[in-house]
Amino acid sequence: MEGHSGDGGVSRVLLLGFCIAGIWASYIYQGVLQETVSTKRFWPDGKRFEHLAFLNLAQNVVCFIWSLMMTRVFSRRSNDGAPLLSYWSASITNTVGPAMGIEALKYISYPGQVLAKSSKMIPVMLMGTVVYGIKYTLPEYVCTFLVAGGVSAFALSKTSSKTILKLAHPNAPYGYGLCFVNLLFDGFTNATQDSIKARYPKTSAWEIMLGMNLWGTIYNLIYMFGWPHGTGYQALSFCREHPEVAWDILMYCLCGAVGQNFIFLTISRFGSLANTTITTTRKFVSIVVSSLLAGNPLTRKQWGSVAMVFSGLSYSIFLKWRKLQKKKRTE
Numbered sequence: 269m270e271g272h273s274g275d276g277g278v279s280r281v282l283l284l285g286f287c288i289a290g291i292w293a294s295y296i297y298q299g300v301l302q303e304t305v306s307t308k309r310f311w312p313d314g315k316r317f318e319h320l321a322f323l324n325l326a327q328n329v330v331c332f333i334w335s336l337m338m339t340r341v342f343s344r345r346s347n348d349g350a351p352l353l354s355y356w357s358a359s360i361t362n363t364v365g366p367a368m369g370i371e372a373l374k375y376i377s378y379p380g381q382v383l384a385k386s387s388k389m390i391p392v393m394l395m396g397t398v399v400y401g402i403k404y405t406l407p408e409y410v411c412t413f414l415v416a417g418g419v420s421a422f423a424l425s426k427t428s429s430k431t432i433l434k435l436a437h438p439n440a441p442y443g444y445g446l447c448f449v450n451l452l453f454d455g456f457t458n459a460t461q462d463s464i465k466a467r468y469p470k471t472s473a474w475e476i477m478l479g480m481n482l483w484g485t486i487y488n489l490i491y492m493f494g495w496p497h498g499t500g501y502q503a504l505s506f507c508r509e510h511p512e513v514a515w516d517i518l519m520y521c522l523c524g525a526v527g528q529n530f531i532f533l534t535i536s537r538f539g540s541l542a543n544t545t546i547t548t549t550r551k552f553v554s555i556v557v558s559s560l561l562a563g564n565p566l567t568r569k570q571w572g573s574v575a576m577v578f579s580g581l582s583y584s585i586f587l588k589w590r591k592l593q594k595k596k597r598t599e
Contacts, residue, residue, distance in 0.1 A: 284542070287534040292550050294527030299378065299554045301520040303562050306373035307434040310510040316436055317513050319503035320370045323520060324363065325488035330521035331528065332481035338474040350468035352479045358460035359483030363491075365453030368446040374436040375443030376423075377564050379555045383422050383577050384447035386551055387415045389584065391451050407587055414580030419444075422573035428565045473532040541588055548581045 305317055372381050393412055396402035404412075423444050432438050461480075465471060492500030507514035534543045555574055558564045566574070 280537075284534075284538060287530050287538070288546050290530035291527060291534065291546050292553060294523045294530060295547075295550050296554050296557055298520055298523035298527065299382070300557065300562060301516050301523065302370065303373065303378040303558060303564075305513060305516050305520065306370070306378075307436070308513075310513050313509075315506070315510070317503075317506055317510070318374075318436065319499045319506065320373065321367050321488070322492060322500065322503035323370055323517060324367050325485070325492050325500070326517050327366075327521045327524050328363075328481045328484035328488055330518075331477060331525050332485050334525040334528075335474050335477035335481060339472070339478055342474065348468065348470040349475045350464045350471040350479065352482060354464055354468075355476075355479035356483050358457045358464070359480050359487060361453035361460075362457040362480055363484045363487045365450045365457065368453070369450040372443040372446040372450070375439040375446070377427060377431045377435070378558045378562065379564055379566060379570070379574070380422060380427075380440075380443070381447060382551050382555055382558075383419050383574065384444050385450065386548070386577055386581060387419050388451050388454065390416050391448070391455055407583070411580045411584040411587070414576050414583070418573045418576030418578075418580065421576065422570050425567060425569040425573065427570075428567065431564045434563070473536070477528060477532075541585070541592060544588070545585050548578070548585060552578050 309316055389412055492498050559566050
């Protein structure tokens with residue numbers, strides 16, 4: 269019996285390592301591709317790919333096809349699952365929010381965008397205090413202060429001239445503003461998804477992914493091709509003339525789809541706290557990779573800001589872990 273228990277422990281550790289490697293590899297490489305598509309001048313005419321909203325459409329299409337295959341293979345839709353119509357409202361904010369996050373890369377650096385999007389707890393606590401009158405503990409305020417202070421210090425610090433030259437339209441206030449709206453929309457999306465899951469508890473992760481990406485594809489198709497002055501045709505034309513960017517976009521989408529697989533696997537086997545820890549550390553590694561490999565050198569003050577943000581996030585994860593341990597002891 270002890271041997272079997274040990275084997276189970278080893279296999280669980282190996283599975284966790286597999287999940288960590290999958291999430292890190294998928295999203296770090298996706299970040300590199302996102303930065304490449306938004307900043308690179310492509311051969312043969314040295315033009316930038318300005319139609320960044322097209323990334324969201326491509327991501328929706330690939331993830332919709334992927335989730336459709338997964339539901340057919342692993343979890344066929346049941347009558348107890350959430351109807352596809354229930355995802356329409358969450359898909360609006362899930363479409364507009366990420367589009368703003370990607371658009372921000374025209375105005376701020378990739379490390380700045382990652383840090384800004386790491387500060388999700390700030391609008392959550394702000395809305396909780398102002399709208400619902402929720403009272404938070406001192407350690408929670410300390411976490412928020414570290415994150416908010418780090419992001420603010422990074423935004424106000426001087427960016428290297430090499431990084432500024434890579435940006436299409438340098439404008440820090442506008443770029444960080446887009447990231448903040450992205451966070452607010454993400455909050456609504458997550459809350460709506462939780463509500464759907466509560467009303468239809470038998471809905472699988474693949475079904476949620478299917479519903480969200482179905483509506484996301486519809487909205488983005490209307491925006492890119494049906495909306496007045498839609499740029500979808502221009503984006504396709506650019507991809508035909510510059511095959512390199514088309515390949516980068518395809519790889520970007522596949523990384524997102526594979527990354528979601530590992531996230532679902534991590535949450536189902538190890539819980540949401542483990543997933544939060546893995547994705548948070550991944551963001552820090554993404555900043556390091558961007559600085560070292562993608563040519564976005566950070567100043568000492570900016571590295572200090574990065575340390576502040578991830579100290580706050582790490583402390584927040586520790587508080588959640590401690591609360592979870594207390595809950596387990598009382599059960």
